[in-house]
Amino acid sequence: DIQMTQSPSTLSASVGDRVTITCRASQSISSYLAWYQQKPGKAPKLLIYKASSLETGIPSRFSGSGSGTEFTLTIRSLQPDDFATYYCQQYNSYSFGQGTKVEIK
């Protein structure tokens, strides 16, 4: 099984901050990585697929990078709507990271 490790688990930030979340795979997954945003009581929302492809309709302040075993999600200038929990997902053999909660500082 491929394990996905996200860091940090919780992140405190302010509006306007640049935020980076890291996801590491226990073995190479090429670029088979997606990022999701989830708000309480809602289904996850796709932000990034294929490690760096921005989903249609997602603001350009979100970006993804990486390949192999190390990946990052960056939010360039955090907005009030961005406070949420973020998950990475590998779709080489299908598993999620444990999540990163972005909370207001």
Next chain:
Amino acid sequence: QLHLQESGPGLVKPSQTLSLTCTVSGVSINGGDYYWTWIRQPPGKGLEWIGYIYYNGSTYYNPSLKSRVTISGDTSKNQFSLNLSSVTAADTAVYYCARGWGSGYYRSWGQGTLVAVSS
């Protein structure tokens, strides 16, 4: 426009089988290169991938759940279903159905349904 809707009992007794159905509207479940998937989320915890049925009927399951999971499709009703046997309290979760693209990332999700396992 694609819509997915989960349905099934909200309460299941321990050792019994949890059965959920996802009704799909807007596209045929055997009409394209998609992965019709179940994902769950225990209260206050992260997401766990359960398994999928591919448009051609083939299935793939999470190895940790494989012995208890069956996912099947009914093209006449445009539905796919999850059966999870021998449930325990650890199977209490919100269960989501979703459509997978391009080997398995998820653009489209149902709203989720909470299933509690309790006597």
